[in-house]
Amino acid sequence: MSTVLDSLLPRPGSAPDRLADAPCLTPAAKRQRGAQQRQAKAQSLLSSTALLRMQETERKRIATDLHDSIGQSLSALSCVINKGLVGISQGRTQVAGEMLGWAAVQVKAAILEIQRIAMDLRPAILDDIGLIATLTWFFREYRTLHPDLALLSEIGLEEAEVARSLRSHIFRIVQEALNNVIKHAHASEVLVRLWRTKRELHLEVADNGSGFEFRHDELALTDGYALGLSGMRDRAEITGGCFRIVSVPGKGTRICVVWPLLLP
Ligand SMILES: Nc1ncnc2c1ncn2[C@@H]1O[C@H](COP(=O)(O)OP(=O)(O)OP(=O)(O)O)[C@@H](O)[C@H]1O
Ligand SMILES: [Mg+2]
Numbered sequence: 001m002s003t004v005l006d007s008l009l010p011r012p013g014s015a016p017d018r019l020a021d022a023p024c025l026t027p028a029a030k031r032q033r034g035a036q037q038r039q040a041k042a043q044s045l046l047s048s049t050a051l052l053r054m055q056e057t058e059r060k061r062i063a064t065d066l067h068d069s070i071g072q073s074l075s076a077l078s079c080v081i082n083k084g085l086v087g088i089s090q091g092r093t094q095v096a097g098e099m100l101g102w103a104a105v106q107v108k109a110a111i112l113e114i115q116r117i118a119m120d121l122r123p124a125i126l127d128d129i130g131l132i133a134t135l136t137w138f139f140r141e142y143r144t145l146h147p148d149l150a151l152l153s154e155i156g157l158e159e160a161e162v163a164r165s166l167r168s169h170i171f172r173i174v175q176e177a178l179n180n181v182i183k184h185a186h187a188s189e190v191l192v193r194l195w196r197t198k199r200e201l202h203l204e205v206a207d208n209g210s211g212f213e214f215r216h217d218e219l220a221l222t223d224g225y226a227l228g229l230s231g232m233r234d235r236a237e238i239t240g241g242c243f244r245i246v247s248v249p250g251k252g253t254r255i256c257v258v259w260p261l262l263l264p
Contacts, residue, residue, distance in 0.1 A: 050237035077103055130167070156194065212249060
């Protein structure tokens, strides 16, 4: 079921062209229409480039995850099963039993790892309980795991006010931003805010940690940084949002995304 805001959100290439039906256009109106069309084309191009980049990044992450975790677990599993088989063929049932025990542990670990990767790809609870409840759950887990960091949250809207198409992207951006705070910021406080105005939906994750030197040009984001920041930027862009980072060394970092809502 789509929400009211799904239809209000701009889609790449579908900017409203209110002048299209006008029977006769003044030169100024023609220029305005041309500018609108060029802007829609540029947005569409930007979105598809960001989408391809994001897919490629995610493929890399999945490949690494599969290789490093599942691949290792299955190799270990194959090894203990072989030892177990040798034990059986030599009538050493105790060794074979021990190996089977190890195999069971490896299988359990692999199942947990697959669940983690699946959760990383798409948190199932987002579909089941919605964005706000998923964020609340994630914040709770985060606070338990990092008791020395004060995580504050201000969610100033209802579930139905967030377009369905945006929900998993918002969750992923928050998840990556909060993971970065743990990995890099050495902060004592982080604040996550999600709210909307009449025209825009806003997301902010701000910490009071170490901050970093950040060059806000396209090249820096794509080449100079790892996958996390560019992934957040790509998620913002493919959904028609605008991504900004403000970071001051010694003071902290603020990640902001603003999605425009089209007025009816
Ligand atoms: N909140 C933050 N505070 C301080 N430094 C940060 C913060 N977020 C990002 N950084 C800096 O920006 C760099 C790039 O972050 P990014 O998320 O792209 O990569 P990563 O976290 O190192 O790796 P990945 O996200 O791909 O696992 C980090 O290595 C870190 O130096
Ligand atoms: Mg990161």
